[in-house]
Amino acid sequence: MSEEKHWTSAPDRVVRGSMGLCHLTVFEPPFAVDALDLPPQDGARARAFAESTAGIEEVLEDLGPRSVQTPLPSDVRTDLDVAHGAAWGNMLSIADPAYAADGNDEPLRSAADELRERFPDARIVGRVAYHGGMEHTEDLVWLPDGAMFHASGWYGDEPFVVTGDPGAVIASLDLKGWMHDNAGVDLDEEANEVEWARLAGLALGHSDPWGWEQMQTTAFRVRHSEEAVRNMEELYFV
Template structure:
Protein backbone atom coordinates (compact mmCIF):
# COMPACT_ATOMS: atom_id res chain seq x y z
CA UNK A 1 0.00 0.00 0.00
CA UNK A 2 1.34 3.44 -0.89
CA UNK A 3 2.42 5.60 2.01
CA UNK A 4 -0.08 8.39 2.60
CA UNK A 5 1.37 11.74 3.65
CA UNK A 6 -1.10 14.34 2.37
CA UNK A 7 -2.76 15.69 5.49
CA UNK A 8 -3.76 19.15 4.27
CA UNK A 9 -2.89 21.42 7.18
CA UNK A 10 0.87 20.98 7.48
CA UNK A 11 3.13 23.74 6.18
CA UNK A 12 6.31 21.75 6.94
CA UNK A 13 7.60 19.28 4.35
CA UNK A 14 7.02 15.57 5.12
CA UNK A 15 10.78 14.95 5.37
CA UNK A 16 11.54 17.88 7.68
CA UNK A 17 13.47 16.76 10.77
CA UNK A 18 11.55 16.76 14.05
CA UNK A 19 12.95 18.64 17.05
CA UNK A 20 12.88 16.90 20.41
CA UNK A 21 11.55 13.48 21.33
CA UNK A 22 8.68 11.85 23.19
CA UNK A 23 8.66 9.61 26.21
CA UNK A 24 5.31 8.47 27.58
CA UNK A 25 2.60 9.91 25.37
CA UNK A 26 -0.68 8.13 26.04
CA UNK A 27 -4.23 8.71 27.25
CA UNK A 28 -6.26 5.77 28.50
CA UNK A 29 -9.94 5.15 29.17
CA UNK A 30 -10.13 2.46 31.86
CA UNK A 31 -13.64 1.08 32.34
CA UNK A 32 -14.62 -1.30 35.16
CA UNK A 33 -13.75 -3.81 36.43
CA UNK A 34 -10.57 -2.11 37.67
CA UNK A 35 -8.79 -5.20 39.04
CA UNK A 36 -8.01 -7.15 35.86
CA UNK A 37 -4.36 -8.08 35.37
CA UNK A 38 -3.10 -6.42 32.18
CA UNK A 39 -2.06 -9.77 30.73
CA UNK A 40 -5.62 -11.05 31.21
CA UNK A 41 -7.22 -8.21 29.25
CA UNK A 42 -8.94 -9.25 26.00
CA UNK A 43 -6.70 -9.20 22.93
CA UNK A 44 -6.37 -6.09 20.82
CA UNK A 45 -9.41 -5.31 18.64
CA UNK A 46 -8.05 -3.30 15.67
CA UNK A 47 -11.49 -2.26 14.43
CA UNK A 48 -12.52 -0.80 17.80
CA UNK A 49 -9.09 0.79 18.17
CA UNK A 50 -9.50 2.47 14.78
CA UNK A 51 -12.94 3.75 15.75
CA UNK A 52 -11.60 5.11 19.03
CA UNK A 53 -8.73 6.88 17.30
CA UNK A 54 -11.07 8.37 14.71
CA UNK A 55 -13.42 9.69 17.38
CA UNK A 56 -10.68 11.25 19.50
CA UNK A 57 -10.11 14.97 19.88
CA UNK A 58 -7.60 16.34 17.39
CA UNK A 59 -8.09 13.58 14.80
CA UNK A 60 -10.30 14.18 11.78
CA UNK A 61 -9.85 10.88 9.97
CA UNK A 62 -7.96 7.60 10.12
CA UNK A 63 -6.23 7.20 6.77
CA UNK A 64 -4.27 3.97 6.97
CA UNK A 65 -3.80 0.89 9.15
CA UNK A 66 -0.06 0.37 9.61
CA UNK A 67 -0.36 -2.88 11.52
CA UNK A 68 0.26 -4.13 15.05
CA UNK A 69 2.83 -2.68 17.44
CA UNK A 70 3.95 -3.76 20.89
CA UNK A 71 3.03 -1.15 23.50
CA UNK A 72 6.78 -0.89 24.12
CA UNK A 73 7.31 0.35 20.55
CA UNK A 74 7.72 4.14 20.64
CA UNK A 75 5.97 6.39 18.18
CA UNK A 76 8.17 7.27 15.20
CA UNK A 77 9.41 10.84 15.51
CA UNK A 78 12.25 11.43 13.06
CA UNK A 79 10.52 13.51 10.38
CA UNK A 80 7.29 15.46 10.02
CA UNK A 81 5.43 12.63 8.28
CA UNK A 82 5.97 10.53 11.41
CA UNK A 83 3.78 12.94 13.37
CA UNK A 84 0.75 11.68 11.47
CA UNK A 85 1.17 8.26 13.12
CA UNK A 86 -0.69 7.30 16.30
CA UNK A 87 -1.04 4.03 18.18
CA UNK A 88 -4.48 3.02 19.40
CA UNK A 89 -5.67 0.11 21.50
CA UNK A 90 -8.93 -1.53 22.49
CA UNK A 91 -8.49 -4.27 25.06
CA UNK A 92 -12.03 -4.97 26.20
CA UNK A 93 -12.99 -2.16 28.58
CA UNK A 94 -9.66 -0.39 28.16
CA UNK A 95 -9.17 2.05 25.29
CA UNK A 96 -6.00 4.00 24.69
CA UNK A 97 -4.44 6.45 22.28
CA UNK A 98 -0.75 7.25 21.91
CA UNK A 99 -0.32 10.47 19.97
CA UNK A 100 2.41 13.05 19.29
CA UNK A 101 -0.31 15.70 19.54
CA UNK A 102 -0.44 15.14 23.32
CA UNK A 103 3.08 16.50 23.79
CA UNK A 104 3.60 20.09 24.88
CA UNK A 105 6.26 22.49 26.11
CA UNK A 106 3.88 24.25 28.47
CA UNK A 107 2.25 26.66 26.05
CA UNK A 108 -0.98 24.65 26.06
CA UNK A 109 -2.50 21.57 27.74
CA UNK A 110 -3.50 19.11 25.00
CA UNK A 111 -3.66 16.12 27.33
CA UNK A 112 -6.04 17.85 29.73
CA UNK A 113 -8.23 19.00 26.85
CA UNK A 114 -8.47 15.47 25.45
CA UNK A 115 -9.09 14.03 28.92
CA UNK A 116 -11.96 16.46 29.48
CA UNK A 117 -13.62 15.28 26.27
CA UNK A 118 -13.20 11.63 27.26
CA UNK A 119 -14.54 12.31 30.75
CA UNK A 120 -17.78 13.50 29.15
CA UNK A 121 -17.98 10.44 26.91
CA UNK A 122 -17.01 7.87 29.56
CA UNK A 123 -18.18 9.16 32.97
CA UNK A 124 -17.82 5.73 34.63
CA UNK A 125 -14.21 5.27 33.52
CA UNK A 126 -10.88 6.20 34.99
CA UNK A 127 -9.19 8.60 32.59
CA UNK A 128 -5.40 8.38 32.88
CA UNK A 129 -2.85 10.27 30.81
CA UNK A 130 0.94 10.45 30.96
CA UNK A 131 3.05 12.52 28.58
CA UNK A 132 6.71 13.52 28.50
CA UNK A 133 8.34 15.69 25.83
CA UNK A 134 12.08 16.28 25.66
CA UNK A 135 13.14 19.39 23.83
CA UNK A 136 16.38 20.30 25.55
CA UNK A 137 14.65 19.95 28.93
CA UNK A 138 11.84 17.55 29.75
CA UNK A 139 8.26 18.78 30.08
CA UNK A 140 5.61 16.48 31.56
CA UNK A 141 1.83 16.52 31.71
CA UNK A 142 -0.12 13.94 33.71
CA UNK A 143 -3.81 13.62 34.48
CA UNK A 144 -6.06 11.28 36.45
CA UNK A 145 -9.84 11.68 36.44
CA UNK A 146 -11.93 9.18 38.40
CA UNK A 147 -15.64 8.27 38.14
CA UNK A 148 -16.45 10.00 41.44
CA UNK A 149 -14.99 13.26 40.13
CA UNK A 150 -11.69 13.14 42.00
CA UNK A 151 -8.93 14.33 39.69
CA UNK A 152 -5.53 15.92 39.43
CA UNK A 153 -3.65 17.51 36.56
CA UNK A 154 0.07 18.22 36.83
CA UNK A 155 2.03 20.03 34.15
CA UNK A 156 5.46 21.60 34.02
CA UNK A 157 9.21 21.13 34.05
CA UNK A 158 10.42 18.50 36.55
CA UNK A 159 13.03 19.97 38.90
CA UNK A 160 12.26 23.44 37.57
CA UNK A 161 9.57 26.11 37.45
CA UNK A 162 6.84 26.75 36.59
CA UNK A 163 5.04 23.58 37.64
CA UNK A 164 1.26 23.74 38.05
CA UNK A 165 -0.97 21.20 39.81
CA UNK A 166 -4.75 21.51 39.77
CA UNK A 167 -7.47 19.33 41.21
CA UNK A 168 -6.77 17.36 44.39
CA UNK A 169 -4.14 14.59 44.31
CA UNK A 170 -5.00 13.67 47.91
CA UNK A 171 -8.62 13.06 46.89
CA UNK A 172 -7.41 10.80 44.08
CA UNK A 173 -5.32 8.79 46.54
CA UNK A 174 -8.30 8.44 48.89
CA UNK A 175 -10.67 7.47 46.07
CA UNK A 176 -8.26 4.80 44.83
CA UNK A 177 -7.80 3.58 48.43
CA UNK A 178 -4.04 3.67 47.96
CA UNK A 179 -1.94 2.67 50.96
CA UNK A 180 1.22 4.37 52.11
CA UNK A 181 3.37 1.43 51.07
CA UNK A 182 1.99 1.62 47.52
CA UNK A 183 3.03 5.26 47.26
CA UNK A 184 6.39 4.43 48.82
CA UNK A 185 6.95 1.63 46.31
CA UNK A 186 6.71 4.05 43.39
CA UNK A 187 8.51 6.89 45.14
CA UNK A 188 5.56 9.29 45.42
CA UNK A 189 5.50 11.70 48.38
CA UNK A 190 3.06 14.60 48.10
CA UNK A 191 5.00 16.49 50.78
CA UNK A 192 7.73 17.13 48.23
CA UNK A 193 7.68 20.21 45.97
CA UNK A 194 5.33 19.69 43.02
CA UNK A 195 8.15 19.78 40.49
CA UNK A 196 9.94 16.92 42.28
CA UNK A 197 6.97 14.53 42.49
CA UNK A 198 6.79 11.62 40.04
CA UNK A 199 3.27 12.39 38.85
CA UNK A 200 3.39 9.77 36.10
CA UNK A 201 3.97 7.10 38.74
CA UNK A 202 0.95 8.27 40.71
CA UNK A 203 -1.07 8.17 37.49
CA UNK A 204 0.13 4.63 36.93
CA UNK A 205 -1.38 3.59 40.26
CA UNK A 206 -4.80 4.58 38.89
CA UNK A 207 -4.38 1.80 36.33
CA UNK A 208 -3.17 -0.61 39.01
CA UNK A 209 -2.52 -4.18 37.87
CA UNK A 210 -4.27 -3.38 34.59
CA UNK A 211 -1.48 -1.01 33.50
CA UNK A 212 -0.55 -2.39 30.06
CA UNK A 213 2.44 -0.21 29.29
CA UNK A 214 5.21 -2.43 30.58
CA UNK A 215 4.29 -5.65 28.79
CA UNK A 216 5.90 -6.41 25.44
CA UNK A 217 3.19 -8.91 24.54
CA UNK A 218 0.47 -6.24 24.76
CA UNK A 219 -0.35 -5.02 21.25
CA UNK A 220 -1.77 -1.79 19.90
CA UNK A 221 -2.30 -0.83 16.25
CA UNK A 222 -0.48 1.94 14.38
CA UNK A 223 -2.58 4.24 12.21
CA UNK A 224 -1.75 7.12 9.92
CA UNK A 225 -4.28 9.88 10.60
CA UNK A 226 -5.31 13.33 9.51
CA UNK A 227 -5.00 15.58 12.53
CA UNK A 228 -7.21 18.62 12.96
CA UNK A 229 -5.97 22.05 11.96
CA UNK A 230 -5.54 23.09 15.61
CA UNK A 231 -3.56 19.94 16.42
CA UNK A 232 -1.29 20.47 13.42
CA UNK A 233 -0.72 24.11 14.32
CA UNK A 234 0.27 23.15 17.86
CA UNK A 235 2.60 20.39 16.68
CA UNK A 236 4.31 22.65 14.16
CA UNK A 237 4.99 25.13 16.94
CA UNK A 238 6.39 22.38 19.17
CA UNK A 239 8.38 20.12 16.88
CA UNK A 240 9.84 22.69 14.48
CA UNK A 241 11.75 25.91 15.10
Protein backbone atom coordinates in the same frame (compact mmCIF):
# COMPACT_ATOMS: atom_id res chain seq x y z
CA MET B 1 -7.59 13.82 1.14
CA SER B 2 -4.10 13.21 2.56
CA GLU B 3 -2.54 13.87 5.91
CA GLU B 4 -0.76 16.86 4.30
CA LYS B 5 -3.90 19.03 4.49
CA HIS B 6 -2.94 21.30 7.40
CA TRP B 7 0.87 21.03 7.44
CA THR B 8 3.23 23.76 6.27
CA SER B 9 6.45 21.90 7.19
CA ALA B 10 8.02 19.61 4.59
CA PRO B 11 7.38 15.87 5.08
CA ASP B 12 11.10 15.14 5.57
CA ARG B 13 11.79 18.00 7.97
CA VAL B 14 13.67 16.75 11.03
CA VAL B 15 11.73 16.81 14.30
CA ARG B 16 13.09 18.80 17.23
CA GLY B 17 13.07 16.99 20.57
CA SER B 18 11.57 13.59 21.30
CA MET B 19 8.69 11.94 23.13
CA GLY B 20 8.60 9.67 26.12
CA LEU B 21 5.21 8.54 27.38
CA CYS B 22 2.49 10.00 25.21
CA HIS B 23 -0.80 8.22 25.87
CA LEU B 24 -4.32 8.67 27.18
CA THR B 25 -6.27 5.71 28.54
CA VAL B 26 -9.96 5.15 29.27
CA PHE B 27 -10.52 2.32 31.76
CA GLU B 28 -14.12 1.28 32.42
CA PRO B 29 -15.27 -1.14 35.15
CA PRO B 30 -14.47 -3.74 36.26
CA PHE B 31 -11.16 -2.34 37.50
CA ALA B 32 -9.82 -5.45 39.27
CA VAL B 33 -8.23 -7.14 36.26
CA ASP B 34 -4.62 -7.97 35.50
CA ALA B 35 -3.25 -6.43 32.31
CA LEU B 36 -2.37 -9.83 30.87
CA ASP B 37 -5.96 -10.98 31.42
CA LEU B 38 -7.39 -8.17 29.30
CA PRO B 39 -8.94 -9.31 25.99
CA PRO B 40 -6.64 -9.21 22.95
CA GLN B 41 -6.35 -6.11 20.83
CA ASP B 42 -9.41 -5.31 18.70
CA GLY B 43 -8.05 -3.33 15.77
CA ALA B 44 -11.44 -2.21 14.47
CA ARG B 45 -12.50 -0.78 17.84
CA ALA B 46 -9.08 0.81 18.25
CA ARG B 47 -9.47 2.54 14.88
CA ALA B 48 -12.94 3.79 15.78
CA PHE B 49 -11.68 5.11 19.11
CA ALA B 50 -8.72 6.86 17.47
CA GLU B 51 -11.01 8.58 14.98
CA SER B 52 -13.29 9.72 17.79
CA THR B 53 -10.61 11.41 19.89
CA ALA B 54 -9.90 15.12 19.95
CA GLY B 55 -7.21 16.13 17.47
CA ILE B 56 -7.70 13.32 14.93
CA GLU B 57 -9.96 13.96 11.95
CA GLU B 58 -9.56 10.63 10.18
CA VAL B 59 -7.58 7.40 10.16
CA LEU B 60 -6.02 7.11 6.71
CA GLU B 61 -4.12 3.83 6.93
CA ASP B 62 -3.70 0.81 9.19
CA LEU B 63 0.06 0.29 9.61
CA GLY B 64 -0.27 -2.95 11.53
CA PRO B 65 0.31 -4.18 15.07
CA ARG B 66 2.85 -2.75 17.49
CA SER B 67 3.89 -3.72 20.99
CA VAL B 68 2.89 -1.17 23.63
CA GLN B 69 6.62 -0.81 24.23
CA THR B 70 7.22 0.34 20.64
CA PRO B 71 7.70 4.11 20.85
CA LEU B 72 5.93 6.48 18.53
CA PRO B 73 8.25 7.40 15.63
CA SER B 74 9.52 10.97 15.84
CA ASP B 75 12.41 11.47 13.41
CA VAL B 76 10.79 13.50 10.63
CA ARG B 77 7.54 15.39 10.15
CA THR B 78 5.63 12.51 8.53
CA ASP B 79 6.25 10.46 11.68
CA LEU B 80 3.97 12.87 13.54
CA ASP B 81 1.03 11.56 11.51
CA VAL B 82 1.33 8.16 13.22
CA ALA B 83 -0.73 7.33 16.31
CA HIS B 84 -1.12 4.04 18.19
CA GLY B 85 -4.62 2.95 19.19
CA ALA B 86 -5.70 0.15 21.50
CA ALA B 87 -8.93 -1.56 22.51
CA TRP B 88 -8.57 -4.30 25.10
CA GLY B 89 -12.10 -5.05 26.24
CA ASN B 90 -13.03 -2.41 28.82
CA MET B 91 -9.81 -0.45 28.24
CA LEU B 92 -9.26 1.96 25.34
CA SER B 93 -6.10 3.93 24.72
CA ILE B 94 -4.48 6.27 22.23
CA ALA B 95 -0.83 7.31 21.94
CA ASP B 96 -0.54 10.47 19.86
CA PRO B 97 2.37 12.89 19.32
CA ALA B 98 -0.20 15.69 19.37
CA TYR B 99 -0.46 15.26 23.16
CA ALA B 100 3.09 16.49 23.74
CA ALA B 101 3.45 20.10 24.88
CA ASP B 102 5.93 22.64 26.21
CA GLY B 103 3.59 24.61 28.45
CA ASN B 104 1.95 26.82 25.84
CA ASP B 105 -1.14 24.62 25.76
CA GLU B 106 -2.51 21.47 27.41
CA PRO B 107 -3.67 19.08 24.67
CA LEU B 108 -3.86 16.10 27.02
CA ARG B 109 -6.21 17.92 29.38
CA SER B 110 -8.37 19.07 26.47
CA ALA B 111 -8.71 15.51 25.17
CA ALA B 112 -9.46 14.22 28.68
CA ASP B 113 -12.26 16.79 29.11
CA GLU B 114 -14.02 15.36 26.08
CA LEU B 115 -13.52 11.75 27.19
CA ARG B 116 -14.87 12.53 30.66
CA GLU B 117 -18.21 13.44 29.10
CA ARG B 118 -18.27 10.35 26.90
CA PHE B 119 -17.17 7.85 29.55
CA PRO B 120 -18.54 9.04 32.92
CA ASP B 121 -17.87 5.70 34.68
CA ALA B 122 -14.26 5.38 33.52
CA ARG B 123 -10.91 6.09 35.06
CA ILE B 124 -9.15 8.43 32.66
CA VAL B 125 -5.37 8.37 32.88
CA GLY B 126 -2.93 10.38 30.78
CA ARG B 127 0.87 10.42 30.82
CA VAL B 128 2.94 12.55 28.45
CA ALA B 129 6.61 13.54 28.41
CA TYR B 130 8.36 15.73 25.83
CA HIS B 131 12.15 16.01 25.79
CA GLY B 132 13.35 19.29 24.34
CA GLY B 133 16.58 20.07 26.16
CA MET B 134 14.61 19.71 29.40
CA GLU B 135 11.65 17.45 30.10
CA HIS B 136 8.11 18.78 30.01
CA THR B 137 5.48 16.48 31.48
CA GLU B 138 1.71 16.47 31.61
CA ASP B 139 -0.03 13.83 33.73
CA LEU B 140 -3.67 13.40 34.64
CA VAL B 141 -5.97 11.09 36.59
CA TRP B 142 -9.73 11.62 36.55
CA LEU B 143 -11.91 9.16 38.46
CA PRO B 144 -15.64 8.42 38.12
CA ASP B 145 -16.41 10.08 41.48
CA GLY B 146 -14.87 13.34 40.24
CA ALA B 147 -11.57 13.08 42.10
CA MET B 148 -8.81 14.26 39.78
CA PHE B 149 -5.41 15.85 39.46
CA HIS B 150 -3.66 17.43 36.51
CA ALA B 151 0.07 18.20 36.75
CA SER B 152 1.88 20.02 33.98
CA GLY B 153 5.23 21.75 33.63
CA TRP B 154 8.99 21.43 33.31
CA TYR B 155 10.38 18.70 35.55
CA GLY B 156 12.59 20.25 38.22
CA ASP B 157 11.84 23.78 37.06
CA GLU B 158 9.17 26.46 36.95
CA PRO B 159 6.46 27.03 36.01
CA PHE B 160 4.84 23.81 37.19
CA VAL B 161 1.10 23.79 37.87
CA VAL B 162 -0.97 21.19 39.70
CA THR B 163 -4.76 21.47 39.71
CA GLY B 164 -7.33 19.23 41.34
CA ASP B 165 -6.53 17.24 44.47
CA PRO B 166 -3.93 14.44 44.30
CA GLY B 167 -4.80 13.48 47.88
CA ALA B 168 -8.43 12.94 46.90
CA VAL B 169 -7.30 10.68 44.05
CA ILE B 170 -5.16 8.64 46.45
CA ALA B 171 -8.06 8.35 48.89
CA SER B 172 -10.58 7.41 46.20
CA LEU B 173 -8.28 4.67 44.91
CA ASP B 174 -7.63 3.53 48.49
CA LEU B 175 -3.89 3.62 47.85
CA LYS B 176 -1.89 2.70 50.93
CA GLY B 177 1.21 4.60 51.91
CA TRP B 178 3.48 1.71 50.99
CA MET B 179 2.00 1.66 47.48
CA HIS B 180 3.04 5.18 46.55
CA ASP B 181 6.26 4.79 48.55
CA ASN B 182 7.15 1.73 46.45
CA ALA B 183 6.29 3.69 43.31
CA GLY B 184 8.61 6.51 44.34
CA VAL B 185 5.80 9.04 44.75
CA ASP B 186 6.29 11.61 47.53
CA LEU B 187 3.74 14.42 47.57
CA ASP B 188 5.83 16.26 50.18
CA GLU B 189 8.38 17.03 47.47
CA GLU B 190 8.20 20.18 45.38
CA ALA B 191 5.49 19.78 42.74
CA ASN B 192 8.05 19.92 39.93
CA GLU B 193 9.94 16.97 41.45
CA VAL B 194 7.01 14.63 42.15
CA GLU B 195 6.83 11.54 39.92
CA TRP B 196 3.33 12.31 38.67
CA ALA B 197 3.43 9.70 35.90
CA ARG B 198 4.04 7.01 38.51
CA LEU B 199 1.06 8.21 40.54
CA ALA B 200 -1.01 8.10 37.36
CA GLY B 201 0.15 4.54 36.81
CA LEU B 202 -1.19 3.56 40.22
CA ALA B 203 -4.67 4.54 39.01
CA LEU B 204 -4.43 1.64 36.55
CA GLY B 205 -2.75 -0.64 39.07
CA HIS B 206 -2.22 -4.22 37.91
CA SER B 207 -4.27 -3.37 34.82
CA ASP B 208 -1.57 -1.02 33.51
CA PRO B 209 -0.68 -2.49 30.08
CA TRP B 210 2.26 -0.28 29.20
CA GLY B 211 5.04 -2.40 30.67
CA TRP B 212 4.21 -5.63 28.84
CA GLU B 213 5.93 -6.40 25.54
CA GLN B 214 3.19 -8.86 24.56
CA MET B 215 0.40 -6.28 24.78
CA GLN B 216 -0.47 -5.12 21.27
CA THR B 217 -1.66 -1.82 19.85
CA THR B 218 -2.28 -0.85 16.21
CA ALA B 219 -0.35 1.88 14.42
CA PHE B 220 -2.44 4.21 12.27
CA ARG B 221 -1.50 6.95 9.86
CA VAL B 222 -3.93 9.75 10.63
CA ARG B 223 -4.94 13.20 9.54
CA HIS B 224 -4.81 15.51 12.54
CA SER B 225 -7.05 18.51 13.01
CA GLU B 226 -5.86 21.96 12.00
CA GLU B 227 -5.42 22.98 15.65
CA ALA B 228 -3.42 19.84 16.49
CA VAL B 229 -1.15 20.38 13.48
CA ARG B 230 -0.61 24.03 14.36
CA ASN B 231 0.39 23.09 17.91
CA MET B 232 2.75 20.36 16.70
CA GLU B 233 4.44 22.68 14.22
CA GLU B 234 5.06 25.20 17.00
CA LEU B 235 6.40 22.48 19.31
CA TYR B 236 8.47 20.30 17.01
CA PHE B 237 9.80 22.80 14.47
CA VAL B 238 9.80 26.42 15.68
